[in-house]
Amino acid sequence: MLKVSASPHITGNMSTQKIMLLVIIALLPSLITGIVMFGAKALILSVACIAGCVVTEALCRIIMKREQTVSDLSAALTGTILAMNLSPDLPVWQALIGCFVAIAIVKQLFGGLGQNFANPAIVARIVLMLSFTSNMTTWSATRFMTDSDAVTGATPLISGDASYIDLLIGNTKGCIGEVCSLGLIIGGVFLIVTRIISPAAPLAFIGIFAALEFIAGNDPIYQVLSGGLLLCAFFMATDYVTTPITTKGKFIFGLGCGIITFVIREYGGYPEGASFAILLMNIVTPYIDNFTAPKIIGAVKHEKEAE
Amino acid sequence: MLKLSCIHIPHNKNTEKCTITDISLPKTVKIPMSMNMGAPCNPLVKVGDEVAVGQKIGDTDAFLSVPVHSGVSGKVIAITDYKLANGNVCKAVEIECDGLQTKDSSLTPPVITDRDSFVKAVRESGLVGLGGAGFPTHIKLNPKSEVDCLVVNGAECEPYITADDRVMIEYTDDVVEGLSAVAKNLGIEKIIIGIESNKPDAIKALTEKTVSDKRFEIKPLPSAYPQGGEKVLIYNCTGRLIKEGQLPSDEGVIVMNVSTAAQLNHYLKTGMPLVSKILTVDGDTVKKKGNFRVPVGTAVSHILNYCECETDKINKLIMGGPMMGMTAYDIDQPVVKTNNAILAMNKISSDKQSACIRCGRCLRACPFNLMPTEIEKAYNRRDVESLKKLKVTLCMNCGCCTYVCPSKRKLAEINQLAKMIIPRN
Known part of the structure; x- marks a missing residue:
C-alpha cells in the first residue's frame, strides 16, 4: 500500500521533546551547584517539583480525557525551573502547591502546551511568594560559608556584601537555581550556541538593566549577578510560548523586562523584580507580536487594505 | 539588500556521478493528454493507428496548451480515461511498442525567421518548463513586456535529484546553444545561469563553454533550499524582486530551466519534440540508482523493475523531490513531461503532530x-x-x-x- 500525503516528505530532526531536553540540560550546571551548596533538602525539593509538575500534567490530561503529553518534557522543564526559583528551605508541600498552580491553573486550564499566556513557573513562584512569604524569603547559608555566616539571613541582593567570586560560583544565600551565576551563564550560552534561544531577549534584558543600574549609581555587575536576574533573562524571558515570536519583538520584550526589573528593585517594595517584570511583559506579548510582524517580502499593499 | 531566508537540508545527491543512460523499452506506454499547466489535449489518433517516435498524438486550440507526442513507435491499443493528481480526468493514449523505435519521417528542424516563427516552433516542440511546474514554454518565451535578462535555473536545490546536474555536465553544448537561441530570438543581452555550489562539475563545464561569450554569467549560489524557487533564484541572481501579482517578465526577467534549454536545442537541431524525460531514480528501496532517459508515458513500475527496486517495500513513492514532489498512489502511473525524479522510499518520517510552541x-x-x-x-x-x-x-x-x-x-x-x-x- 502506497502512502499518499502532501509535500514535504522529509522533516528536520528537531522536536519539541529535544528542545525541552536541551533546556533542562542547560539548567543543570546551576541546579547541580545549588544542590551541592544547600545539600539534601535542595535535592528533595527539586525532585519533588519535577515529579509534582509531571504528575499534575498527567492527571490533568487524564481528567480532561486528552492525549497524554508528559513525554514532551515540558512539564518536567517547568518543574525544574520552578525548583530553581524556590528557597531551599521551602517545605515540600508548599512547593507542590506551586506545581499545581503552574501546571493545572496556568498551563492546562488555558489549553495546555503552547496556549498559556503567562509563564507557569513565574506565576507559581509569585503565588508562593505572596502566600508563603516568610518561607520564600528565608535563606539558609551554603555549606561552604564560615561559622559566622551560618545563620539564615538576607540574600546578597539586600545585604550587598558578597564577592563577585561567591556570586559566580554560587556561594551565597538565595534560591536553589539562582545562586550560581556562572552556571546560568554557561547554560544560557549553550542554548544560544545550539540556536535553541535567540540572544535578543537576554541581551536586551541584561543590557538595559545594567545600564540603568549604572546610571542610578549602583554596581551593575553586582546587580546582574545577584538575585534571579540571570535565571529570568536566559530561561524565562526566552520561553517560546509566552514571549514574542519575532526577533524584534523578543528585543522589545527584553528591554521591557530590564526596565521593570530595575524599577522594582530600585523603587519597589520587593527586593526582587525580575519575575514580576516577566509576568507583566507576558501580558503585553500579543501586542508586541502585533506590531513587530515581519515585513512580507514581495507583498503589495492594495488600496482597499490601505484604507 | 534583503536576504531571503533559506534552510540547510541534507543533499543526498547519491546519483551525481551517474551518467544518463537509456533503459529497456517498456511493452506499452500510457501517455496522458494533460501533463502540464493548461488545457488538456484531444487525442489525434484512434485505436489501431500506427504511430512513430516524435509523431504528434494530441493537440488542442486552447491558448494555454502544448501538443503531446509519442516517444515510442507502435500501435495505439486503447484510449482511456486517466485520473490526474489534482482529481481531474483526461484522456490517455495507450501504445503497444513494436520495439523498432522508427522515427517519424516528417520531422525536420524548424525554420526560424523571426520571433513569431520561433514561438510557434517552441509550441510544436511540446516543451513545458521541465523544472517541475510545467508552464508552457512558448507562452513564457513570448512575454508581453520588455525582457532584458534570462535567468537560468541550474540550482536543483531539491535533495536526491541530479538530473539537471547531469544535463549540465553531459549536454553542456545543448544548454548553451539553447539559451543562445532564446536570447537571440528575444533580443536578450544577459544570461545568468544560477547553480548551487554543490555542483562544481556543472559550474566548471558551463564556465569553460561560455568563457568567450560576454552575454553569459555563471553564478554559483549557496547550496541552500529553496535556491531554485523562481522568485528566490531571480532575486539572488539579479537583485530584482518579483512582487505580489507580478510575473517575472514584469521585472524584465524570464526564467528557464537548464533541461528545458537543452531540450529546446535538441528540437531546433533535429526537429525531435519532447518525447522522453531524464529522471533521477533513488530511494532506499532502489538498488540501481541513477539517471535514466525514458519515453514519456513509461510506467513507473517498469523503471523501478529495471532499477532492481524492491517494490513491495515501498511505503511512499514520490514523483519529484522530497520537498515538493507529489506522492503517487499507483506504481503503474506513467511518467509525464514534468517528472524529474522517482523516489521509492521505505523509511519515511511519520512523526506525530504536537501543539505549536510558538518557537518561530x-x-x-x-x-x-x-x-x-x-x-x-x-x-x-x-x-x-x-x-x-x-x-x-x-x-x-x-x-x-x-x-x-x-x-x-x-x-x-x-x-x-x-x-x-x-x-x-
Missing part, C-alpha cells in the same frame, strides 16, 4: 517572511480577511516551514488549503 522557526525559515503558524490559526477559524493580510497567496509551497517545525505540524499543507478558501477576484 517557521517564520525564520520562510523565504518571504510569511508567518505559517499565524496562517494555520487563521485557517482553522476560516478567517479569510486575516489570511489575506497574512498574504498566504505568496506561499510557493517550498515546504521549509513544515521541515523545520519541531512540533511536526503540516504548515505548508495548511498554506495550500488556506489559499483555496480565499476567493479569487
